[in-house]
Amino acid sequence: MALHPINHVWEQGRAYALLGPSGCGKTTLLNIISGLIFPSQGRVLFDGKDVTQLPTEQRNIAQVFQFPVIYDTMTVGENLAFPLKNRRMERAAIKARVAEIADLLDLTNDLSRRARALTVEAKQKVSLGRGLVRADVAAMLFDEPLTVIDPALKWHLRSKLKAVHRALDLLMIYVTHDQVEALTFADEVVVMKDGRVLQVASPAQLFERPEHTFVGYFIGSPGMNLIAAKVSDHVAHVSGHDIELGARYPKIKNGDAVIGFRPDFASLAPEGGIPVQVRRIEDLGRRRLARVALGPHEIFANVPEGVSIGGGTAGLSIQQDRLFVYVDDELVLGDRR
Amino acid sequence: MSISLENVTVVTMGESIVTDVSLTVERGSINVLLGPTLAGKTTLMRLMAGLDRPTGGRILVDGKDATGVPVRERSVAMVYQQFMNYPSLTVYENIASPLRVARLKGDEIDRRVRRAAGVLGLEPLLGRLPHQLSGGQQQRTAIARAIVKNADLVLFDEPLANLDYKLREELREELPSILREAGSILVYATTEPLEALLLGGLTATLSQGRLVQFGPTPRVYHAPSSIDSARVFSDPPLNEITVIKQDGSLRLGQDLVVPAVGVTAAISDGVYRVGFRGDLARIGMAWPASISLSGRVALAEISGSETFVHVETGLGTFVCVERGVSMRQPGQPVVLHVDADRAFVFDDTGSPVVIAPSA
Numbered sequence: 001m002a003l004h005p006i007n008h009v010w011e012q013g014r015a016y017a018l019l020g021p022s023g024c025g026k027t028t029l030l031n032i033i034s035g036l037i038f039p040s041q042g043r044v045l046f047d048g049k050d051v052t053q054l055p056t057e058q059r060n061i062a063q064v065f066q067f068p069v070i071y072d073t074m075t076v077g078e079n080l081a082f083p084l085k086n087r088r089m090e091r092a093a094i095k096a097r098v099a100e101i102a103d104l105l106d107l108t109n110d111l112s113r114r115a116r117a118l119t120v121e122a123k124q125k126v127s128l129g130r131g132l133v134r135a136d137v138a139a140m141l142f143d144e145p146l147t148v149i150d151p152a153l154k155w156h157l158r159s160k161l162k163a164v165h166r167a168l169d170l171l172m173i174y175v176t177h178d179q180v181e182a183l184t185f186a187d188e189v190v191v192m193k194d195g196r197v198l199q200v201a202s203p204a205q206l207f208e209r210p211e212h213t214f215v216g217y218f219i220g221s222p223g224m225n226l227i228a229a230k231v232s233d234h235v236a237h238v239s240g241h242d243i244e245l246g247a248r249y250p251k252i253k254n255g256d257a258v259i260g261f262r263p264d265f266a267s268l269a270p271e272g273g274i275p276v277q278v279r280r281i282e283d284l285g286r287r288r289l290a291r292v293a294l295g296p297h298e299i300f301a302n303v304p305e306g307v308s309i310g311g312g313t314a315g316l317s318i319q320q321d322r323l324f325v326y327v328d329d330e331l332v333l334g335d336r337r
Numbered sequence: 338m339s340i341s342l343e344n345v346t347v348v349t350m351g352e353s354i355v356t357d358v359s360l361t362v363e364r365g366s367i368n369v370l371l372g373p374t375l376a377g378k379t380t381l382m383r384l385m386a387g388l389d390r391p392t393g394g395r396i397l398v399d400g401k402d403a404t405g406v407p408v409r410e411r412s413v414a415m416v417y418q419q420f421m422n423y424p425s426l427t428v429y430e431n432i433a434s435p436l437r438v439a440r441l442k443g444d445e446i447d448r449r450v451r452r453a454a455g456v457l458g459l460e461p462l463l464g465r466l467p468h469q470l471s472g473g474q475q476q477r478t479a480i481a482r483a484i485v486k487n488a489d490l491v492l493f494d495e496p497l498a499n500l501d502y503k504l505r506e507e508l509r510e511e512l513p514s515i516l517r518e519a520g521s522i523l524v525y526a527t528t529e530p531l532e533a534l535l536l537g538g539l540t541a542t543l544s545q546g547r548l549v550q551f552g553p554t555p556r557v558y559h560a561p562s563s564i565d566s567a568r569v570f571s572d573p574p575l576n577e578i579t580v581i582k583q584d585g586s587l588r589l590g591q592d593l594v595v596p597a598v599g600v601t602a603a604i605s606d607g608v609y610r611v612g613f614r615g616d617l618a619r620i621g622m623a624w625p626a627s628i629s630l631s632g633r634v635a636l637a638e639i640s641g642s643e644t645f646v647h648v649e650t651g652l653g654t655f656v657c658v659e660r661g662v663s664m665r666q667p668g669q670p671v672v673l674h675v676d677a678d679r680a681f682v683f684d685d686t687g688s689p690v691v692i693a694p695s696a
Contacts, residue, residue: 021501022472120374150373151528152574155656159647162636166667177501184638184645203639204662220641221506264642264661283555285534286616286658287642 002028003195005042010139015165015172017182020192021218027143029192030175034141035059046138060138062131064145068123070115070130076102076122077111080129087134101129104167105160121153125160132164142174146181158184179219183207191215207262209324211331216260216324222289224262227297230255231325234334239295241274246320247334258326263289263300265322269307273315281309292316338399338489339363340385340522345394347380347546354380357394358548360541362522364489367513367538369554370526372569376543378526382492385524386413414483414521415492418499420475422467428454428478429463435486453481456515473504484519493525497532509535530572534558542569564612564687573615573645573656576675578628582606587628590652599626599677604690610683615658617676620646620665627674630655637665648673 003025010016010033018026031037032044035056043052051059070079080098089097102108105125110118115126124145131140146154158181165172174185182189183203191198191206191214198212210216216224229236229243231252236243236259243259268278268290276292281303288303292314301316303309325332340362347355355377362368362385370378383389384396387406396404398411414435422431432453436446454460457477467475476496483491497505513536516523525536533540533554540554542565550557550566561567568575581588583606587597597604601611611628623629632650644663648655648671657673665671682690 021503151530151572152373155573158638159636162638177503179502180640183640203641204664207639207641207662218503222510223503262642282535284531285558286614287660 003032003039006197008190008197008200010171010173012171013169014188015162015174015186017174017176017186017189018192019176019179019182019189019218021177023194024192025195026175026190026192028195030141030143030173033139033173034061034063060134060136061141062134062137062139063141063143064124064127064131066144066147068120068127070123070126072116073114075112075114076107076118076126079115079126080107080111080133083130083134097133097135101133104132104164105129119153121149121157124149124157128161128164132168132170137170139171139173142172144176144178145174146176146178154181161185179221183219191218193218208322209331210260213258213260213326213329216262216326220262220264222263222300224260225266225297225299225301226258226260226326227294227299229257229259231257231259236325239297241294243274243318243323244320245323245325245334247336249325249332249334252325252327252332256327257332258329260324260326261318261322263302265319266299266301267307267317268292268301268303268309269315269317270309271315273317275313276316278309278311278314290314338522339397340403340490341397341400342381342384342391343395343397345381345384345391345396347377347384347389348392353546355384355391355546358546359394360548360551362524362539364522365520367516367523367525367536369533369536369538369540370524370543371528371530371533371540372543373528375545376569377546378543379494380546381543382415382494382524382526385490386415386492387411412486412489413492414486414488414490415494416476416479416483416496418495420467420472420479420499422475422478422482424467426466427463428459428465428467428470428474431467431478432459432481432485435482439486449485450481453485456484456518457481458511471504472500473508476500476508480515484515484521487519488521491519491521491523493523495526495528498528513537530558530570533570540570542566544569560689561681562689564610564681564683564689567612567681567683571614573658575612575614576618576655578611578652578675580609580611582609589628589630593630593651595628598628599624600680600682600690601628601677602626604682608685609690610685610687611675611680612683613675613680615645615656617679618648618655618657618673619676620648620657620659620671620673623674624676624678626677628677628680630673630675632671632673634665634667634669634671636667637663639663646671 020026032039043050081094084094102111176182190200193214199215206219213226227238229238231249232255234245234248276294279291281290290301290303292299342358342360345358390405395402432450433446459477537554540557541551542549544565550562558570582604585597586594588594630650632648635649636647638645639662644659646657646665684690
């Protein structure tokens with residue numbers, strides 16, 4: 001099964017991202033919304049109207065793909081005007097709308113240039129503009145639109161997308177495997193794996209309180225540290241060490257659980273805390289990251305500014321309010337009294 | 338063994354692709370070519386491999402002129418952005434293929450294939466065909482094939498670019514130790530600053546076909562030799578302000594004058610470009626020596642471990658990197674403090690202004 005049953009309401013004016021690894025079903029879901037694929041079961045409703053069997057062209061959807069889809073031999077202006085000419089809109093109205101969209105995307109100075117001569121980034125903006133130019137667009141769908149764009153230009157295009165979103169009050173849905181793109185783009189992120197939705201939440205919630213171990217692992221660079229542990233009440237036992245959980249978990253069967261904490265909320269000091277073996281310390285430019293071992297478990301932790309760590313043993317401290325317990329991959333809430 | 342490019346220039350159809358590049362890469366070293374698309378990374382690698390001839394300059398192998406010596410007479414392996422494996426061969430045979438071409442004995446082939454597969458975590462997959470593998474596994478196979486024959490030169494042309502974000506992250510973590518084992522001259526092209534930092538070794542920053550800086554990776558990052566090098570090695574992009582130093586003050590833009598503190602205290606009067614990465618700008622709390630700008634939040638992008646806050650000021654929009662999740666609302670008025678002790682100062686030619694170390 002490519003996609004398990006999903007119920008979700010996509011609201012006007014919000015930006016969503018579908019995030020997950022290859023084969024998780026995110027593109028299938030996008031194609032169901034756009035009408036490229038018909039679902040085996042269930043319905044797709046736009047403003048309450050059943051569009052499940054309608055083809056893409058009758059759904060008023062605009063799409064931007066991984067590679068720019070434009071007419072190379074036309075100018076930028078002609079490209080933007082094309083969808084409107086097809087709909088037999090009046091010349092003056094076309095001109096006004098094209099000018100408006102070009103202004104929004106910083107393409108005004110390029111309007112008379114041939115599309116062929118543009119950079120990939122500018123071409124991708126033209127693709128976006130062709131989608132936006134129609135006034136009746138119900139939703140704008142993006143399928144990995146920044147894949148072929150250089151890192152420095154991604155910054156520019158990302159802010160442009162946000163500006164467009166604010167200016168036009170559109171529903172936008174963005175498919176990607178790239179957590180940075182998903183989190184920076186969306187108000188709400190749908191994390192998917194193996195055709196299932198694991199969590200739908202704001203970027204902040206996904207980072208701060210992942211409800212599933214996969215979400216913890218997939219979001220964040222590196223992802224959450226996930227360690228098998230025996231939990232008895234308020235303590236987790238890991239390789240002969242006791243880790244205070246800051247909450248009570250009396251009902252876990254046999255105490256079999258996984259504890260999870262982000263590298264960002266664990267820090268390393270020369271001593272104190274849980275004794276760990278230092279494997280490697282990486283200078284990532286604006287932060288230092290340590291890879292340490294606790295028994296057979298590998299853990300990533302922050303090295304705070306000004307702290308110097310030699311080899312050998314060091315002390316790991318974990319922020320208690322950022323330490324979570326999972327059973328069968330699902331978050332279990334403790335009693336914090 | 339070493340390969341040197343000596344004043345190498347490549348002109349194609351009247352256009353300069355590479356201009357006057359001199360660079361020496363040595364056995365046992367990881368050399369990162371860092372730069373945006375069209376910076377000349379692939380062209381330089383093709384020259385080193387002997388696939389192309391330079392328009393001008395020489396290529397020396399161990400000091401001997403090897404300009405124009407074709408690739409099959411050199412010992413070279415390459416990994417590309419696209420996953421390239423023989424579709425009808427198993428993972429085992431894919432990795433073994435260069436050894437079979439070299440007519441090694443069966444047991445020696447087996448020993449080497451298993452070792453390379455072990456390093457790359459491919460042992461359970463040796464019997465599979467490429468189409469039965471994930472993208473990450475296919476690229477691991479290609480990397481294993483490249484390192485198995487102990488070639489003198491192994492070239493990686495953005496090998497992780499087509500992988501999922503998470504797979505890229507995992508392979509990035511493992512690559513440095515895998516590559517250190519190889520003992521070849523390793524040259525690795527990437528557009529991503531973080532990848533260069535993780536690989537370590539040496540980094541060459543490239544911009545528009547020119548070599549800007551070459552040296553140990555952390556040094557190139559922390560002490561750029563020019564504004565171009567700092568630009569290439571910054572993500573988010575380098576923030577820049579033009580300042581005029583006069584009588585102990587800095588004039589910023591039309592009407593803002595602030596005290597010249599930190600590194601700007603010691604520079605002589607004149608026009609400079611101050612460059613600062615996103616982590617040297619913070620909102621709210623001043624640094625021991627700050628250049629402070631008032632502005633408004635234009636956009637706050639939460640990426641997980643960090644939040645990128647775009648702050649609009651009278652001097653332009655700057656990106657500030659805050660740790661963790663930071664809830665900043667667009668339109669919110671803020672004061673942005675730039676760390677004046679650690680900012681880079683460049684003169685009008687883009688060279689860094691050297692500050693005498695305080696004894």
